[in-house]
Every structure is written in structure tokens, then in C-alpha cells.
Amino acid sequence: MAVLNEEQTMLRDAAKSWVQEKSPVTAFRKMRDSGVELGYDANAWNEMAEMGWAGVIIPEEYGGSDFGYLSMGLILEETGRTLTASPLLASGLAAASALVLGGSDAQKSEWLPKIAGGEVVGALAIDEGAHHAPEKVALKAEKSGSGYKLSGSKSFVLEGMAAGLLIVSARTSGQPGDTDGITLFLVAGDAKGVSRKRLHLADSRGAANITFDGVEVGEDAVLGEVDKGHALLEKTLDRARAGLCAEMLGSAVQAFEITLDYLKVRVQFGQVIGSFQALQHRAAKMFTDLELARSAVEAALQAIDADTPDVPELVSLAKAKMGDVFHLVSNEMVQMHGGIGMTDAHDAGFYMKRARAAEAAFGNQGYHRDRYARIQGY
Amino acid sequence: MADFGGSDLDAFRTEARDWIEANFPKSLKGKGGMMMREERSEPTPDMDAWRKAMGEKGWGVPTWPTQYGGGGLTPAHGRIIQQELGRVGAYNPIGGMGVMMFGPTLLEYGTEAQKQQHIPPIVKGELQWCQGFSEPGAGSDLASLQTRAEDKGDHYIVNGQKIWTSGAQWAQWCFCLVRTDTTKKHEGISFVLFPMDVPGVEVRPIPLIAGNSPFCETFLTDVRVEKDQVVGPVNGGWTVAKRLLQHERSGLSGAGGGGGGRSLVKLAKDYVGVDEAGRLSDTDLRTRVIMNEIDGRAFQLTAMRAMAESKANSGPSAATSIMKNAGTRWMQDRAELTIELMGHQGLGWEGDDFTPEELGAVRSWLGGKATTIYGGSQEVQNNIISKRILGLPDPK
Known part of the structure; x- marks a missing residue:
């Protein structure tokens, strides 16, 4: 655990106690069983917003607290522990980052206070296929009168069902795969021509495919510069990835601790199974890998706060490492629990399903290993 | 990472820079790696002079107490000396088991007479x-x-x-x-x-x-x-020995690593080549090189985090317990990758058909296998983590 200042320690402790009291894994189970369209519990989200969590990276002048990304990561780590489903990552971190980094004064004034207060959920509508590929943008934005007309579709939009504000990557020139010619647009969720379809994924979280059928927006809907949206998008995505890593870290640590507790109570062959060296050494390996992953995740968040040039490589490092470790720990959680781990009544399956969905989001391990090497020229 | 007391440390940096400039023999520039070699040669007069200078100054062991000849400085000052040595290609000539393991243990457990007798010769690098x-x-x-x-x-x-x-x-x-x-x-x-x-x-x-x-x-x-x-x-004596082994393990985990040679990526580019986009052309090898680079970076970040945490909490961080296994695993993978990417050139035992770098890679690969055996084997480290950190019980 990184060395925290007083503010961060308080935030972390508050998050820890709220999550334990108000949002244990049983709350996630209840949400899943209810089949709620949003993919999260709206009352819980209201409470999170009331505590100011949605505004942690938003400047004070726009209704946030400006505590920074490590602070946001501390909250996400705690919510990740119990698989708390909420738009905190998609809205309070990802969408808010796009606006903070690229928004005009008018855009920031219009949207950031609502995001900080939790009144509006923002979401990134980026990918168009089964794999994360922010350059492969085919959705077209054509000049139309004084504004633009958007046509195309986006897939796997996190919190797409709840989104009142969509940050959409669109092609204003060039071909899918080109980094030039991408422009980001702010599109209201209720704009005419926007239609969404809920995706039922294994992790039960909120996700949607969204179609844009000639959606008209004004010129003031352009976020950043026309045709030059790729750099802003990458910066935004790096913040989203780092935040997701913090959530994954919390989930993986909790999965490990639940498994460790089980090793200390489950008796077979006349002794607790945690006394078997075959299991002890696998537990020691998981602990080792979790410590390494934690260092990478915290370093990425700290680099974002310090705005150092190595943010992209540290983020890819963190996402690649954290993905591998969460993958391992969630598999071992099921294996070490044996038959009970295979039942729906046990939580192990939740952690394994969430691991795969989180691994795939914003680029899986393969994507980020390749990116890490490309950034460093090999 | 920001250091505290900036102005004092800035002044010290200037002092260290000037002193090293005045005392480090230029002929030894970049020769630090020789200190780590397994075969020893007779020291040259310049090597002797440099060892004596650092020994008298006490900067070989900057944080040890001055009454036994040490530098009496803070770890932050110690890091500055290290950085300033590195800046001009100089090295710390005071080393070995006396510095790494025995000295710190004796300072903690020895009698006053034992410390007076044994610490000063270690500080001066006079005996091994x-x-x-x-x-x-x-x-x-x-x-x-x-x-x-x-x-x-x-x-x-x-x-x-x-x-x-x-x-x-x-x-x-x-x-x-x-x-x-x-x-x-x-x-x-x-x-x-x-x-x-x-x-x-x-x-x-x-x-x-x-x-x-x-x-x-x-x-x-x-x-x-x-x-x-x-x-x-x-x-x-067991208590004293356990303490000494902790010093040994923390010294073994991070030591050297790169070996002072070319980076793994540079070697891979030279031996395997790149495609038109600049990527290593052997895609299977590329993936494994990347994973090793990522593991190395995560290890370094963990070392930094453990240092920051133990400074802030004035006690060892839990991350310290993983350092030996994580560090040695990374180095052994790296050594395997190095000889693999060199192909047949990475299997030379001796002779002028092979470069010194290639011969060194083979010896390092073999010699490095000891790192997961000595100083508490990989398995013993896993036992320690299981029992002391994770609280798992002994078998019946």
C-alpha cells in the first residue's frame, strides 16, 4: 500500500466502512438476482455520490474535490473488494477525465457538476467490435448544417444503459485504424436517434450496445479538436484503465483473502487443507504476484497525479500485470474451494466472471503487453 | 519521489560530487562490474588507492556509526553518494559479506569490544x-x-x-x-x-x-x-543468524540484475532482428521478452514501494518478504531468454568463436541457478511467506 496522506487515509477508511456495511457481496448478488436493467443499485449509487466520490478527480470549481487519481483508486479498490457495481469508474473517472482534460469552459460547466453530484452518468462509447481497439472507429460524423450528424454503432459501452451523457469517438476523416481523423463528441443520452440494447454479460454489470442513427449534434458538441481526438482519447483511456486496475486489485485481494480463510478452516484427511505445502506454495505465489501488481497499479495512479510522461507505459504495465494476477487468483479461488466453489450460492464464481470482464475492458493483457513494448520501441 | 530537507541534501550532493571528482581514479571508470566477478585478480595500485580513500571517508557504508569509522549519514545521503558514484562511472569498493550481512548484524548484537575490533576493518575494506x-x-x-x-x-x-x-x-x-x-x-x-x-x-x-x-x-x-x-x-545464535539471513536476502534479491551489459531488448533486436514496424520479428520471443520486462519493472516498483513504506512506517513492509523470490525468478527468466535469443552463440563455453558477452551470458545463466537455492531456497521462502505472513499452519 502506497504511503498515504491524511486526506487519502480518511477517504480510504470511509470507503472501507461504507462498503462493508452497505455494499457487501450479498448486495451485488441481490442486484444480479433482481435483473435490474442498469446493472447497479441506484440507491447505493446515490449514497456514493452523496459522499462525494463521483467528484474526486473533478476540480473544486466544478463541484468536485480534486483529490486526484490515487484517491479515486483507493475508493475503487474498496468497492472492488465486494464487487460493488456502480458507474463510479465509467462516470466519475472516465467520462469526468475526458471533460477535465479536453472540455471547453462551457462544456465543463454544463456537465462536470452533474457528474460530480451523480445526477448524470457519463460513459465512454469507444469500441465497435469484440476487442478493444480505439483506432478502429467506423462510426461516421458528417458535417450537417452548423453541426454534425453521427451514424454508426458502439459496442460494450460500460454503463451504457444508465448514461445520460455519451462521449463518442467518431470518424471525421480517414479510415478505421487511422489515428488521425478521430473526433470526440458529447452526446446527450436522450438525443434523437440514440437507441440502446442491454448486453447481458457474465459479470452482470451494466453494459450496452448503442446505435446512432443520424444523431444531430451542434458544433459545440465537439470535445477537443476535430480530427485530433485520438490523443485526448488515449489520455482519457489511460485514466480509465488505471482506475479499473485499482478496482481489479481490490477484487483480487479480496478473492485471495476469502480463499486463504477457507484454507484455514476446510478439513480433509484429518487436517486443515492450508497445512498442505502444495497449497501453501500456491498461496505464497499469489501473495507475491499481488504485491507486484499492487506496486504497478499504485505507480500508474501516482504517475497520473504527477502528470509524468511515463503514464502510458506504467498504465499498460499495470493493466497487463493486474490482469494476469486477477486471472490467476480468481481461478485458484474456484479450484481451492473445490465443489462449493462451483456452486452459484458461493461467491467464487462472481470473482472469476468479474475478472474476465475486467481483463477484457479497455484492453486485455495481450493488448497492453504489445502496447508496453511499442511505447518503448520494440 | 521527493526527498525531504532538500537544501541540505543539495549541498551534500555538491560535496559528494567534488570529493568523488578529486579522489576517484579515472582509470577505474566503468570497472565496477569487475568487483562482482567470481574470479579475483590482484588489485591494481589505483584500485587500492580508491578503496583506501573510500574506507577512510567511511562512505562505503554511509549509514554506519562514525565511532566505528562509518559515514554516520542518513539513507537519503547514502543514496546521493550512490547516485554521484554512478554519474561518473565510479563504484563502491567497500563490499562483500562483511558489509552486506555480518557488519549490520554485529552492530545490532555484538559487544562493544567486538564492534571495536571487527567493524573498522570492514569499513576500510581491509579484510574479507x-x-x-x-x-x-x-x-x-x-x-x-x-x-x-x-x-x-x-x-x-x-x-x-x-x-x-x-x-x-x-x-x-x-x-x-x-x-x-x-x-x-x-x-x-x-x-x-x-x-x-x-x-x-x-x-x-x-x-x-x-x-x-x-x-x-x-x-x-x-x-x-x-x-x-x-x-x-x-x-x-539462531536469533542472530536469522537476522543475518534477513540482511542476506534483501541483498540478494535486487543485486545487479542487468549485469551491467546491454539490455535484454537491445540484445534481442541485435540477435533476432525487427520487422518493418520496429517490433522484434520473432513474435513468440517478443511476448516473452515483454513479460520479463514487465516483471522486472514491477519488481523495481515494489522495491521502491517497500522502501517508501518502511521509511513511513518505521518497520519492514510486507512487500519485503516477496523480494527474494520475485527478484530471482525474474533474473533467471532473463538469463534463460538471453541465451535463447543468442541461439548457438549463447551456448559457448570458451574460445574465440564467441564474444565475451556471449560467454558471460552462458556463465551467468548457469551461475544464476544458485540464486533460488542459496540464502533460503525458493521453497523455504514460500514456507516463510505461508507461515509468517499468511498464517497457514504446519502439517500434522
Whole structure:
């Protein structure tokens, strides 16, 4: 655990106690069983917003607290522990980052206070296929009168069902795969021509495919510069990835601790199974890998706060490492629990399903290993 | 990472820079790697002069107390000295087991007289220590050691055999674990010191898979050990030894790593080539190189985090326990990748068909296999994590 200042320690402790009291894994189970369209519990989200969590990276002048990304990561780590489903990552971190980094004064004034207060959920509508590929943008934005007309579709939009504000990557020139010619647009969720379809994924979280059928927006809907949206998008995505890593870290640590507790109570062959060296050494390996992953995740968040040039490589490092470790720990959680781990009544399956969905989001391990090497020229 | 007390440290940096400039012989620039080699050659006059200068200054061990010749500085000052040495291609000539393991342990557990006798020569780099711990029958289960010390009134007589006593052929003194009580296991061990030139000490080097090595067998036959050379209580040597092993492990985990040569990525580009986009053209190898680079970076970040945490919490961080296994695993993978990407050139044993870098890679790959065996094997480290950190029970 990184060395925290007083503010961060308080935030972390508050998050820890709220999550334990108000949002244990049983709350996630209840949400899943209810089949709620949003993919999260709206009352819980209201409470999170009331505590100011949605505004942690938003400047004070726009209704946030400006505590920074490590602070946001501390909250996400705690919510990740119990698989708390909420738009905190998609809205309070990802969408808010796009606006903070690229928004005009008018855009920031219009949207950031609502995001900080939790009144509006923002979401990134980026990918168009089964794999994360922010350059492969085919959705077209054509000049139309004084504004633009958007046509195309986006897939796997996190919190797409709840989104009142969509940050959409669109092609204003060039071909899918080109980094030039991408422009980001702010599109209201209720704009005419926007239609969404809920995706039922294994992790039960909120996700949607969204179609844009000639959606008209004004010129003031352009976020950043026309045709030059790729750099802003990458910066935004790096913040989203780092935040997701913090959530994954919390989930993986909790999965490990639940498994460790089980090793200390489950008796077979006349002794607790945690006394078997075959299991002890696998537990020691998981602990080792979790410590390494934690260092990478915290370093990425700290680099974002310090705005150092190595943010992209540290983020890819963190996402690649954290993905591998969460993958391992969630598999071992099921294996070490044996038959009970295979039942729906046990939580192990939740952690394994969430691991795969989180691994795939914003680029899986393969994507980020390749990116890490490309950034460093090999 | 910001350092505290910036202006004081800035002034110290200037002082360190000037002193190194004035004292470091230019002929030794970039020769630091030679210090780590397993085969020793006679030191040159410049090497002697540099060792003496650093020894007198006490900067080889910047944080040790000044009354024994150390630098008496904070770790932050120590890092500055290290950085300033690195900046001009200089190296710290004061090293070895005395500095890494024995010195810090003696400062904690030794009597005043023991410290006065043994610390200053370590600080000055005047003599080398070797470690008499492992025995043929006591490796990972170190506490089962059998070397016996019989109480003869004013001294002990020691009989037994030690193994893997690295550097015993060059050492002047030995710190050694002996059994002073045969009725108990851990509580029957004492930590003693003796000079290597006393009668009854016989040293035989052991050739290893990498060729020559610093490792020896050491036979002890009726060796006399003075009673004032017991560190810590009689039969209380295990506690002292455990502390020493902690120093050893933290020293072993991060040491060197890169070996001072070209980076893995640079080697891979040269030996395997790149495609038109600049990516390593062997995609399978590329993935494994990336994973090793990622592991190395995560390891470095963990070392930094552990340091920051132990500074802030004034106690070791839990992350410290993983350092040996994580570091050695990374280095061994790296060594395997290095010879693999060199192809047949990475299998040369000797001769001018191979570059010194290629021959070095082969020896490092082989020699590095020891790192997961010594200093608490990988399996012993996993046992320690399981029991002490994770609280898992012993088998029935």
C-alpha cells in the first residue's frame, strides 16, 4: 500500500466502512438476482455520490474535490473488494477525465457538476467490435448544417444503459485504424436517434450496445479538436484503465483473502487443507504476484497525479500485470474451494466472471503487453 | 519521489560530487562490474588507492556509526553518494559479506569490544569475511547443523564441516554457526567468529556447473575459538543468524540484475532482428521478452514501494518478504531468454568463436541457478511467506 496522506487515509477508511456495511457481496448478488436493467443499485449509487466520490478527480470549481487519481483508486479498490457495481469508474473517472482534460469552459460547466453530484452518468462509447481497439472507429460524423450528424454503432459501452451523457469517438476523416481523423463528441443520452440494447454479460454489470442513427449534434458538441481526438482519447483511456486496475486489485485481494480463510478452516484427511505445502506454495505465489501488481497499479495512479510522461507505459504495465494476477487468483479461488466453489450460492464464481470482464475492458493483457513494448520501441 | 530537507541534501550532493571528482581514479571508470566477478585478480595500485580513500571517508557504508569509522549519514545521503558514484562511472569498493550481512548484524548484537575490533576493518575494506552456515546435512534445514563446539573452560574447540562457504579461499575471518548444546535444535546453536589462518581450518574450492566458483568446502579440525568471539548469548545464535539471513536476502534479491551489459531488448533486436514496424520479428520471443520486462519493472516498483513504506512506517513492509523470490525468478527468466535469443552463440563455453558477452551470458545463466537455492531456497521462502505472513499452519 502506497504511503498515504491524511486526506487519502480518511477517504480510504470511509470507503472501507461504507462498503462493508452497505455494499457487501450479498448486495451485488441481490442486484444480479433482481435483473435490474442498469446493472447497479441506484440507491447505493446515490449514497456514493452523496459522499462525494463521483467528484474526486473533478476540480473544486466544478463541484468536485480534486483529490486526484490515487484517491479515486483507493475508493475503487474498496468497492472492488465486494464487487460493488456502480458507474463510479465509467462516470466519475472516465467520462469526468475526458471533460477535465479536453472540455471547453462551457462544456465543463454544463456537465462536470452533474457528474460530480451523480445526477448524470457519463460513459465512454469507444469500441465497435469484440476487442478493444480505439483506432478502429467506423462510426461516421458528417458535417450537417452548423453541426454534425453521427451514424454508426458502439459496442460494450460500460454503463451504457444508465448514461445520460455519451462521449463518442467518431470518424471525421480517414479510415478505421487511422489515428488521425478521430473526433470526440458529447452526446446527450436522450438525443434523437440514440437507441440502446442491454448486453447481458457474465459479470452482470451494466453494459450496452448503442446505435446512432443520424444523431444531430451542434458544433459545440465537439470535445477537443476535430480530427485530433485520438490523443485526448488515449489520455482519457489511460485514466480509465488505471482506475479499473485499482478496482481489479481490490477484487483480487479480496478473492485471495476469502480463499486463504477457507484454507484455514476446510478439513480433509484429518487436517486443515492450508497445512498442505502444495497449497501453501500456491498461496505464497499469489501473495507475491499481488504485491507486484499492487506496486504497478499504485505507480500508474501516482504517475497520473504527477502528470509524468511515463503514464502510458506504467498504465499498460499495470493493466497487463493486474490482469494476469486477477486471472490467476480468481481461478485458484474456484479450484481451492473445490465443489462449493462451483456452486452459484458461493461467491467464487462472481470473482472469476468479474475478472474476465475486467481483463477484457479497455484492453486485455495481450493488448497492453504489445502496447508496453511499442511505447518503448520494440 | 521527493526527498525531504532538500537544501541540505543539495549541498551534500555538491560535496559528494567534488570529493568523488578529486579522489576517484579515472582509470577505474566503468570497472565496477569487475568487483562482482567470481574470479579475483590482484588489485591494481589505483584500485587500492580508491578503496583506501573510500574506507577512510567511511562512505562505503554511509549509514554506519562514525565511532566505528562509518559515514554516520542518513539513507537519503547514502543514496546521493550512490547516485554521484554512478554519474561518473565510479563504484563502491567497500563490499562483500562483511558489509552486506555480518557488519549490520554485529552492530545490532555484538559487544562493544567486538564492534571495536571487527567493524573498522570492514569499513576500510581491509579484510574479507566468509559465512560458515550450511553443512552437507544442513542446507534448507539449517538448524539441523552438526558442527560441534566443546567448552574447554576459557575457549571452545570446534570440529565439523561447512559447505558453500563463499569466498573462504580469500577470507581472513569467518562467522560461523556451531552446536554448543546437542540436546536442543534451534536453542543449541551459537554464533562464533574465528580467523581463517588458525590451525585446523582447511579450505577446498568446489567447481560448479558454471566453471570456477567462489564456493568452498571448509573442514574444521580442533579449531580453537576464543570465548569473547561469541556473538549474542551462548545457545542464542539462531536469533542472530536469522537476522543475518534477513540482511542476506534483501541483498540478494535486487543485486545487479542487468549485469551491467546491454539490455535484454537491445540484445534481442541485435540477435533476432525487427520487422518493418520496429517490433522484434520473432513474435513468440517478443511476448516473452515483454513479460520479463514487465516483471522486472514491477519488481523495481515494489522495491521502491517497500522502501517508501518502511521509511513511513518505521518497520519492514510486507512487500519485503516477496523480494527474494520475485527478484530471482525474474533474473533467471532473463538469463534463460538471453541465451535463447543468442541461439548457438549463447551456448559457448570458451574460445574465440564467441564474444565475451556471449560467454558471460552462458556463465551467468548457469551461475544464476544458485540464486533460488542459496540464502533460503525458493521453497523455504514460500514456507516463510505461508507461515509468517499468511498464517497457514504446519502439517500434522
